[in-house]
Amino acid sequence: MGENERGVPALHGAVVVIAGVMAAGKSTVAQALAERLPAAAHVRGDTFRRMIVSGRVDPDPTAGPEAVAQLRLRHRLSAAVADGYAEAGLTAVLQDVVLGDELPYLVGLVRTRPLYVVVLAPSPDAVADREAARAKTAYAEAGGWTVAALDGWLRERTPRIGLWLDTSALDPAGTVDAVLAGLATARVA
DSSP, rough: OOOOTSSSSSSTEEEEEHHHHHSSSHHHHHHHHHHHHHSEEEHHHHHHHOOOSSSSSOTTTTHHHHHHHHHHHHHHHHHHHHHHHTTTTOEEEEEEOOOOOOHHHHHHOOOOOOOOEEEEEHHHHHHHHHHOOOSOOOOTSSSSOOOHHHHHHHHHHHHOOEEEEEOTTOOOHHHHHHHHHHHHBBOOO
């Protein structure tokens, strides 16, 4: 893998999945990574969830079959859009809450190679601090998810695919630096 004139690894036509719990910093890091690359698109998985204006069933700890079906639809759409950007020669940085068996499911949907997976895994205390500091309140709106419960789902039920980063003490720029430095570990296909 070569580098561009700014010393950033060339990811031309690749897909980078940024996963983690709510308030882990996925959106901020994905945007910062896309901005640092020479030609990139930021694919926000939650956009596809919000497109369902009536009949939406959000995943929660007791999610039924319709919530799972809508989550998988969101992942199929995200993967297809990321593949579309990559086919056009852009690096697609796809970010979403992708935990448990959904991580290998999403990875299996992305056709683009190379494919990188980065899981942001800050401590529950860091996530709680970030949640308290931001304008939106994801956990209050998440139907039963607490920081501890979602962190448990991440650490106990999510396969160790790609590069896992404890970003508790990292700012967004430092996290992007760690992502770029760890691309060899992050590459899954």
